[in-house]
Amino acid sequence: MQFIDLKTQQERIRPQIDAAIQRVLEHGRYIMGPEVFELEKVLAEFVGVEHCVSCSSGTDALLLPLMAYDLGSTDAVFTTPFTFFATPEAIALAGGVPVFVDIDPDTYNMNSVKLLETIEAVESEGRLTPRGVVPVDLFGVPADYDEIIPIAKEHGLFVLTDSAQSFGAEYKGRRMPGLGDVGATSFFPAKPLGCYGDGGAIFTNDSELAGTMRSMRVHGQGEDKYNNVHIGLNGRLDTLQAAILLEKMKIYPEEIDLRQKVARMYIERLGAIASLSRIPNIPDDCRSVFAQFCIESDRRTVIQAALEAADIPSPIYYAKPMHKLDAMQGVAYSDPAGFPVAEGASERIFALPFHPYLSENDIDRIVEVIADCG
């Protein structure tokens, strides 16, 4: 069984994708062709923000706003230790210091009470200057922005949402990544909305920030393209990827609905299995896009072995919290007491196959294997 089946979706819209690729081959504007700007318009409208700046990956979508914020080597940016490496990596690459804040056990997202405590601890220590917060919408569930944003504003911090896993998810009726000062998403093929290569996008209502990021994605070019005004990147989205995304966007709202259906089928069945200590529990005012469907059990080793024997993949997101990674030693600031919630989750969590086209039969088969583990 496939963990994420991209083939069924491709078969569904293959003629449209072929035609879109053909159009790009014919006009030949491979870099910043018309599809790039058309896609930015479609995405900005879908999310409900003024500006969408497309770029070459989800990592660059984090890096570009962080570069625009011009971080110094003693600037603290608060984020979570339970995420993909790109989140703290981008903060460090942009010149800042990632400062970790433990998560909420139900959503795996940043704990806002811990955020406030950590900001105050950094302020009173006086070695680092708090500058920003990068909450992560893990597994497709938006972080608790009504708690996080006021805390950030009170302390003069920017909020950049890492919405690489949550494009199109909803928080109290608002679509991600449309909250905070600026939001980043990824179109890596396995993300909820994926292209056929690397891609990403940044969303904001801040016109000045959008302008700086547009310049930075093309080597910081100025009005006169031979006068560079910033240190930037080669960070553009390919025209071909934009053309593919435009076709995928046409069915994405329907796919988000299918994701709810698949999640409901799983949750109904898994709820009865006593060996599972946690199954997804989406906050009432949120709609997840289920980038991953993760569950927890103290009997993970046994369950994963049974799943593997049945040819059902069950990868672990994330086996090691960020503060334990070699690359973060001496780079990030971590509470010496560690992050018990993130560490506990990493010992019990594993993911089940999930995509909009997963059949009820397959779900039944997966659940049966888990139930049979006792």
Ligand SMILES: *Cc1c(COP(=O)(O)O)cnc(C)c1O
């Ligand atoms: C995938 C991911 C990224 C990076 O996106 P890429 O497009 O692979 O560069 C960043 N943050 C999180 C939470 C992710 O899941």
